[in-house]
Amino acid sequence: MATTVETSGSHAGSSGRDYDMSLWYDSRWYKFGLITMLGVAIFWIWFQRTFAYSHGMDSMEPEFEKVWMGLWRVHMIVMPIFALVTWGWIWKTRDTNLDNLDPKLEIKRYFYWMMWLGVYLFGVYWGGSFFTEQDASWHQVIIRDTSFTPSHVVVFYGSFPMYIVCGVASY
Structure with missing residues (x-):
């Protein structure tokens, strides 16, 4: 039985792990995706609660226009750009030499894929539950029920295209 105490400086600042978590994943991107999607959803909620009853009761009024x-119109510009940037980034950064993929890198990519699915499911919540209800x-x-309420x-x-882009990008 060993009775020596290790006083190495390398373990003094660690959180009890003897491995580097960045070898497996970097949660900053996951947090970035969730916070960005939450920020967009909060903006939409604020916008609806601010202008819906004052400018949105009748789609034939000039205020509605x-x-x-x-x-x-902003959605029709931003959402295709979001799709092109997201899908283009995934296409450009993909690995074309999968036969020689390191097992650690493969596991790291699975973690990133799971994080991407988490962001996608967060978007499904906003689009499929909150805004749909x-x-x-x-x-x-509504006074006049049209396609534009x-x-x-x-x-x-807005929200359906956002989570569709994330869903397509996850596969």
């Missing part, structure tokens, strides 16, 4: 169709209640108060602009032209 200015506020909600303006957001729709909000859309159902909006149909009970305040909730449709956010759900069908």
Whole structure:
């Protein structure tokens, strides 16, 4: 039985691990994806609660054209750019030599894939649950039910494309 005490300086600052977590994953990208998606969702919630009843009750009014169709136009520009940048980045950074892939790197990529799926599922929550339920209640108060209601602009032209881009990018 050994009775010596190790006083090495290399283990003094560690958190009890004798390996480097960056060999397996870097959670900064996961946090970045979640925080970005949460920020967009919070913006949409704020925008709807600020302008829905004052400018969104009738899609034939000029205020609706200015506020909600303006957001729709932003979505029609931003979402395709988001898709092209995301899919292009994944295509450009992929490994083309999979026959010689190091096992540690392969496991690291599986961790990144799981993080990407986590961000995708976070988007599915916002698009498939929160904003969709909000859309159902909006149909009970709208004056003229058309394809362009305040909730449709956010759900069908904002959150659905956002999580579809993330879903396609995960495979």
